Amino acid sequence: MSKNEKNIINQIKLGDEKPLLEIYKLHRNEFIKWSSKNFNANEEQAKDIFQESVIAFHQNIISGKLIELESSVKTYLFQIGKYKTINFLKKESRVVTYNDILHVIKGNELNDYMEEENKIYNEEQISKAIAKLPEDCQKLLKLHYFDEFDMESIARELNYKNADTAKSKKSVCMKKLIDELKKLSMIFIF
Amino acid sequence: MNIEEKNIALFENYLSHEMDKKSMLEFEAQLIYDSDFKNQFESFKSIESGIKEHYANELKQKFSEIDIELDKTLNTKPKNNKVIWLSSVSVAASIILGVFIYQHFSNQLTMPQLAQENWVQDEGLPVKMSSKGKYDDAMNAYKLEKWDLALSELNKIKSDTATYYAGLIYFDKKEYQASITLLNEIKLNSKYFDDAQFRLALLYLMENKISFARQILQKQVKNNTINSHSAKEILEKLKT
Structure with a gap:
C-alpha cells in the first residue's frame, strides 16, 4: 500500500470526507464505462452502484474491516462495485411474487429483505427529526453512528470532559431525537 | 410505537x-x-x-x-460512433474486395481494434489528497498527457507503480514493444500484477500474437481477476 493510500485510510478514519469525494470524482466515469462494458449496466444504475460502493468502502474503513489495502483504491472499489452490480442486476431480474422471494432469497439476504420490510421509520422522517436537533447533537450522532467514533474520540472531537460525558450527552441527544419524532406524530414517549 | x-x-x-x-x-x-x-x-x-x-x-x-x-465530461457516444464508423468501413470493404478478401483481412484488422476497445484509460494516482507524494510530479504530467515528462519523472522512481504507469504511457505513445517489456516486469506479488497481465494480453493482440494473448486471458478468467469478464468476452471473440 502506498503512503498516499495509507493517508487516505487514516483521513477517512478521522472523519474526513474529502478523500471520499476525491476518490468518487477520480474513478466514477471509468466505473460507469467499465460496468457498462462488462455488465451492461446503464449509466444511472452504474452511478448508484458506484455511490454505494464508495459508501461501503467508507464503512469498511471506519468499522475496522479494512485496515490495509492489498490493491489500489481503484481495484478495491471496482471489486466492491463488481459484486454490487451483480447483486443489483440479479435483484432487477427477480420476479417479485411472495413465493418467489422465499425461494430466491435465502440466509442473510432474506434477513436484509425482512429488515427492510420491518422498517418503522423511513429516512425522510428521521431526516426531519435530525434537522430539528441542536448542532452539537447532530455532530455527535454523526460521529457515533456514521463515523463510528468511540466515546473517547467523540469527547476529544467535541471538547467534552471525558468518554462518560460523551456517553450521557449521546443519550440526551437520542431522547431529543425520539422527542422530535414524537412531535412529528410518529412515536410517543411516556 | x-x-x-x-x-x-x-x-x-x-x-x-x-x-x-x-x-x-x-x-x-x-x-x-x-x-x-x-x-x-x-x-x-x-x-x-x-x-x-x-x-x-x-x-x-x-x-x-x-x-x-x-456528467458534462462523461461521453459514452464516441464508442458508438466508432462502431458505426467501423461498420461502414466493413461494408465498404466487403463491397469492394468481396467476401473472401474481406474475411481474410478483417481478421488482421480486428485484433488491434479489439485491444483498443478493451484498453481502459487509467486515470492515474490521486495527487490532491495529502502532502506532496513521490508520484505527484509524474502523475500531474500523466494526467496532462505530457508523456515524455511523465516518463522522465517515473524513471527517477524504482517501484512497480512507476513501471506500471511507464508501461501505460508507452502504449499511449504507440510504442507497444516498450510497453510489453515494462508490463512484463511487474511481479506476481504486485497489486498491479493482474491489471498489467490483462494489458499485456491486449498488447499481444496489438502485435497479433494471439496465442500469447489467449494464454494470459485464460489465466485471468481462471483466477477470476477484476478483468475476467472482459477477458472472457475477448476469448469468445477470438474463437470466431
Missing part, C-alpha cells in the same frame, strides 16, 4: 455491549416474554439504522453534486 424514556439508556447499553452478563440475560429474557418491550427495542434499532442511512444519504448527495460536474 411507544419508547419509554427509561429504556433508552438500557437499549444503548445492550447494543454497545456494555452490560454485564446478568443484565444481558435479563434483557434478552424480557425480549422474549415482554412483546411491548421487544417492540420498543425494534423501534429504537430502527431509529439507529435511520440515523446511519441519513448520514450516508448526505454523503451521496455530495456525490450527486459531483455527478452534475462529471
Whole structure:
C-alpha cells in the first residue's frame, strides 16, 4: 500500500470526507464505462452502484474491516462495485411474487429483505427529526453512528470532559431525537 | 410505537455491549416474554439504522453534486460512433474486395481494434489528497498527457507503480514493444500484477500474437481477476 493510500485510510478514519469525494470524482466515469462494458449496466444504475460502493468502502474503513489495502483504491472499489452490480442486476431480474422471494432469497439476504420490510421509520422522517436537533447533537450522532467514533474520540472531537460525558450527552441527544419524532406524530414517549 | 424514556439508556447499553452478563440475560429474557418491550427495542434499532442511512444519504448527495460536474465530461457516444464508423468501413470493404478478401483481412484488422476497445484509460494516482507524494510530479504530467515528462519523472522512481504507469504511457505513445517489456516486469506479488497481465494480453493482440494473448486471458478468467469478464468476452471473440 502506498503512503498516499495509507493517508487516505487514516483521513477517512478521522472523519474526513474529502478523500471520499476525491476518490468518487477520480474513478466514477471509468466505473460507469467499465460496468457498462462488462455488465451492461446503464449509466444511472452504474452511478448508484458506484455511490454505494464508495459508501461501503467508507464503512469498511471506519468499522475496522479494512485496515490495509492489498490493491489500489481503484481495484478495491471496482471489486466492491463488481459484486454490487451483480447483486443489483440479479435483484432487477427477480420476479417479485411472495413465493418467489422465499425461494430466491435465502440466509442473510432474506434477513436484509425482512429488515427492510420491518422498517418503522423511513429516512425522510428521521431526516426531519435530525434537522430539528441542536448542532452539537447532530455532530455527535454523526460521529457515533456514521463515523463510528468511540466515546473517547467523540469527547476529544467535541471538547467534552471525558468518554462518560460523551456517553450521557449521546443519550440526551437520542431522547431529543425520539422527542422530535414524537412531535412529528410518529412515536410517543411516556 | 411507544419508547419509554427509561429504556433508552438500557437499549444503548445492550447494543454497545456494555452490560454485564446478568443484565444481558435479563434483557434478552424480557425480549422474549415482554412483546411491548421487544417492540420498543425494534423501534429504537430502527431509529439507529435511520440515523446511519441519513448520514450516508448526505454523503451521496455530495456525490450527486459531483455527478452534475462529471456528467458534462462523461461521453459514452464516441464508442458508438466508432462502431458505426467501423461498420461502414466493413461494408465498404466487403463491397469492394468481396467476401473472401474481406474475411481474410478483417481478421488482421480486428485484433488491434479489439485491444483498443478493451484498453481502459487509467486515470492515474490521486495527487490532491495529502502532502506532496513521490508520484505527484509524474502523475500531474500523466494526467496532462505530457508523456515524455511523465516518463522522465517515473524513471527517477524504482517501484512497480512507476513501471506500471511507464508501461501505460508507452502504449499511449504507440510504442507497444516498450510497453510489453515494462508490463512484463511487474511481479506476481504486485497489486498491479493482474491489471498489467490483462494489458499485456491486449498488447499481444496489438502485435497479433494471439496465442500469447489467449494464454494470459485464460489465466485471468481462471483466477477470476477484476478483468475476467472482459477477458472472457475477448476469448469468445477470438474463437470466431
